[in-house]
Amino acid sequence: MWKKVDIFMKINSLGYSIKQGLQNIVRNKFFSLASIATMIVCVLLFGTFYAIIVNFDHMVKNAEEGVAITVFFEKDLSDEQITMIGDQIRSKEEVADVVYVSAEEAWETYKNQYFAEDPSLADGFKEDNPLADSANYQVYMKDVEKQQQLVDELRATEGVRKVNSNQVAADTLSDFNRLLSYVTVGLIILLLAVAVFLIGNTINVGITVRREEIGIMKLIGATDMFVKAPFVFEGVIIGLAGAIIPLILLYVLYSQVVRFVMEKFQLLTGIISFLPAGEVFRVLVPVSICIGVGIGLIGGLFTTHKHLKV
Amino acid sequence: MIQLENVSKEYTPGNPAVTGIDLHIEKGEFVFIIGNSGAGKTTLFKLLLKELDPTSGTIRVAGRDLSQLKRRDIPAYRRNIGVVFQDFRLLKDRNVYENIAFAQRVVETPYRRIRREVPQILSTVGLAEKYLSKPGELSGGEQQRVAIARALVNKPDILMADEPTGNLDPQNAWEIMKLLEQANEDGTTIVVVTHNREIVDAMKKRVITLENGVVVSDVEEGGYIYED
Numbered sequence: 024m025w026k027k028v029d030i031f032m033k034i035n036s037l038g039y040s041i042k043q044g045l046q047n048i049v050r051n052k053f054f055s056l057a058s059i060a061t062m063i064v065c066v067l068l069f070g071t072f073y074a075i076i077v078n079f080d081h082m083v084k085n086a087e088e089g090v091a092i093t094v095f096f097e098k099d100l101s102d103e104q105i106t107m108i109g110d111q112i113r114s115k116e117e118v119a120d121v122v123y124v125s126a127e128e129a130w131e132t133y134k135n136q137y138f139a140e141d142p143s144l145a146d147g148f149k150e151d152n153p154l155a156d157s158a159n160y161q162v163y164m165k166d167v168e169k170q171q172q173l174v175d176e177l178r179a180t181e182g183v184r185k186v187n188s189n190q191v192a193a194d195t196l197s198d199f200n201r202l203l204s205y206v207t208v209g210l211i212i213l214l215l216a217v218a219v220f221l222i223g224n225t226i227n228v229g230i231t232v233r234r235e236e237i238g239i240m241k242l243i244g245a246t247d248m249f250v251k252a253p254f255v256f257e258g259v260i261i262g263l264a265g266a267i268i269p270l271i272l273l274y275v276l277y278s279q280v281v282r283f284v285m286e287k288f289q290l291l292t293g294i295i296s297f298l299p300a301g302e303v304f305r306v307l308v309p310v311s312i313c314i315g316v317g318i319g320l321i322g323g324l325f326t327t328h329k330h331l332k333v
Numbered sequence: 334m335i336q337l338e339n340v341s342k343e344y345t346p347g348n349p350a351v352t353g354i355d356l357h358i359e360k361g362e363f364v365f366i367i368g369n370s371g372a373g374k375t376t377l378f379k380l381l382l383k384e385l386d387p388t389s390g391t392i393r394v395a396g397r398d399l400s401q402l403k404r405r406d407i408p409a410y411r412r413n414i415g416v417v418f419q420d421f422r423l424l425k426d427r428n429v430y431e432n433i434a435f436a437q438r439v440v441e442t443p444y445r446r447i448r449r450e451v452p453q454i455l456s457t458v459g460l461a462e463k464y465l466s467k468p469g470e471l472s473g474g475e476q477q478r479v480a481i482a483r484a485l486v487n488k489p490d491i492l493m494a495d496e497p498t499g500n501l502d503p504q505n506a507w508e509i510m511k512l513l514e515q516a517n518e519d520g521t522t523i524v525v526v527t528h529n530r531e532i533v534d535a536m537k538k539r540v541i542t543l544e545n546g547v548v549v550s551d552v553e554e555g556g557y558i559y560e561d
Contacts, residue, residue, distance in 0.1 A: 036441045239422055242382065243487075244412035245439040247405070 036249060044256030047229040054225040055261060061221045062265020062318065063272075065214040066311045070273040072207040073310075074303050081298050083167075083200055092162040092174060093187040100182050105158070108182055112162055117173060120163040129157040168197045215318060222261055222322030226254045230330050237331065251331055255323035262319025266311045274304060334360040334491065334522050335381065340390030342376050350376040351546040354390070360490075363514070363523045365533050367557060368543035374526045377543070378495050381524070382414065383407055395490070412440050415484030415521075419496035421476040423468040429455065429479050430464040436483045450486060458482045458512055474505025481512050491522045498529050506532060530557040 048055040094112070096105055105123075113121050124132075162177075164170055170188060177186045230237065240250050281297045335358040343349045351373040358364055368374050379385040380392060383399050392399045394410070402410055423432050430451055437447045455461045458478040468476050477497060484492055494513065498506035510532055517523045527533060533540060533556060540555030541548060550558065 036438070039438055235422065236424055239424070239435075240439050242384075242411060242416050243436050243439045243483075244408045244410070244414075246408045249439060249441070 037252075040249070040252035041256050041260075043253035044260055047226075047233075047253060047257045048260060050232065051225060051228050054228050055257075058218070058221045058225045058261045059265045059268070061214075061218050062262060062315060063269045065211075065218045065318075066266050066315060067269040067273065068214060069211050069314065070269060070307055070311060072211065073307055074273070074277055076203060076207060077303055077306075078298055079203065080200065082296065083197075085296060092164070092170065092177065094160040094162060094177055094183055095156070095185040095187075096158060097182050097184045098156060104182050108180060109160055111180065112160060112177070115173065115176075117165055117169040118162055119165045122161040122163075124157075124159050124161055126156070126158045129159065215314070218265070218318050219322045219325070222258050222319055223326040225261065226257055226323055226326040227330055229254060229257060230326070247331075251324075251327040254327045254331070255320065258319035258321075258323025258326075259316055260319070262315035262317070262322070263312070264315075265319075266315025270304075270308055270311055273307070274300060277303065334358055334362070334395060335524070336391075336393040337380075338391045338393075340380065340387045340392055342373075342380060342385060343388045349388075349546050351380070351543070354546075354548055356541065356548065356551075358522065358524065360522055361517070361520055363517045363536075363538045364525070365536075365538055365540045365555075366524065366526045366543065367528070367533060367540060371545075372543040373546040374543055375495065376546070378493060378526055381493060382416065383410060412487060413490045415481075415487065415489035415492040417477070417480050417484050417492065417494035417497045419499035421468070421473075421480045421500075423476055423479055423483075425468050428465050428467050429460060429471070432468070432479055433483050433486050436486050440487055442487075454482045454486045457485075457515075472505070473501050474508060477501060477505070477509050478512065481509065481516075485516055485521070489521065491524065492516055494523070494525045494527075496527055497525060498527065498532060503531065510536065533557040 094108070096108070109121055109123060112118055162173070164173065174186050174188050177183055237250055277300050281300070285297070335356065337354050337356040340354040340356075341349055341352045354373075354377065366374055366377060376385065380387055381394070383402065386400065395413070397410075399410070424435060427435065433451045433454060434447050437450065442450075452461065452464070455464055458481055460475060460478055460482065463471065463475065468479065471479065477500075481492075481497075484494075492513065497509055497513070501509065506529060513523050513525065514536070537554040537556075539551070539553050540557070542550040542552075542555075542558055
C-alpha cells in the first residue's frame, strides 16, 4: 500500500512549479514589482560602482606605471656591479619593469625638459655632463602599495647611493582605491540585505494568499519540495528579472557615458582611459545574474523554510 | 489496516482530547465514528492523518507504526489516504477538472494519466458535464462530489471523511453516502466522522462512539446512540 514518492521532481512537476511561480508573481503584482524594483536598484548600483571601480583601477594602474622609483649608484661602481643590482631588482615580484638610464640619457631628458626653448643654453655643458653621477634605474611597480617596502629594501642594497620615490602619490592612489572599494562593498551588502528581505516578504504574501491550497496539498501527500518549489521559483524569477533589466540599462548607459566623456573632454584623453564595455560586462553580466538568482533563491528558501512548516 | 493501541493525546498536560483508544479497522471496512462536539472525533481524524502525533500509544496503518515515520515519509503515507471535509476545501479559482487534476499533479502523476483519469472519476461521481464549472457555480452536493472525486482519483486504500454531509440537504447527503458506499464496494476502506443520525441509523455499518475522548461503544451494524 505504500506508494513510492520520488525524491527528484519529474519534469512535468518542474514545469508546473515554474508556471505556479509565474502565477504567484502575477497575482501579487504590487509586491512583485516592488521586489523587482529593489533588485534593479541593487544591481544598478552594483553595476555602476563596479564599472567605476574597474575603470578607476584601470586608470590607477596606468598612473602607477608613471610612478617610478629612481635608484642611483655609488660612485665608481663597475658596469658588472650595476648590472647585478639591476638583475636583483628585476627578480622582485612587485617590480613590473626596470629601465637603465645612463648619465648621458639623463642629461638629454633634463635638457629637453628645461632647455627646450633655448637649447643653446645647454651648450655650455657640452663636454662636462653636470649629471655625470646620475646613471640610474627607473623601477616601475605592479602595485604601488608595496612601494615603501621596496624603497627600504633598495636603500639597504650595497652599491645604492640614493633612492628617490614619490610616496605621497603612491599612497594617495592606493588609499583612494581602497576607500572606494570599502564604501562600495558596504553599500552593496546593505542593498542586498534589503533585496532579500523584500523578496522574502513578497513570497510570504503569496504563501499567505495560498495557505488553504498549501494545506490541501499537504493533506493529499505533496512532498516538501513540491509545495516549496513554486515559491522558490518565484524568488528566482524576480531575482533574474531584477538582474537582466538593469544590465541592459547599464550597458546602454555605460556606452553613452564613455562616448560623451571622450567627446566632450578630449583634453582628458591622455589622463582618462575607459575600459571597453565588453571587458566590463564580461564580468558584470555573470556576476549580476548570479547575484540576482542567488538573492532570489536565498529569499525563496529562507521564506519557505520559515513560513511553510510542511 | 488501521490499528490503535492505547492511544492518548493531550494538547496541554492534564487536558486529554482522547484517552486510551484501542481500535482495529480491517481492510475494506466501512466505519462511522460518532460523538458529541469535543468527544475527540477530530483529534482522532488528525491522528490518523499524522497531522498530530499521539502523546502515548501506537497507531499502525498497513502494518507501519506512524511514530516511526520520518518527516520525509509523510507524503508517501498520505498518498494512500483520500480526505473529504465538511467544507469541501476546493480551490475556488479553478474549475472542477483542475481541482481534481490538482490532486494528481501534487503526487506527480504524468499528464497523460491525468487526462485519462480525471474524466473517468468525474463520470463516476456524475459530474462529467460540469468539468468546466468553478466551485462557486455548483451546489453544495456537487461540490462535495468534486471533493470525493479528488479524494478517490489517486485510488487511495483508505478514504477518511470528516462530516461529509454536514453542509448538505438530506437528498444530497444520501447521494454522497452512496458514492462512499460504492468506493467501499470497490475495495476502499472508509472512515466517516459524522453527526448525521438518519444516515448512521439507515446504513447499518460499524459504529464507533466516542465520549469525552474515550470509546464508549463499538458496534457492528450499529446505530446513532445520542439524543441531539
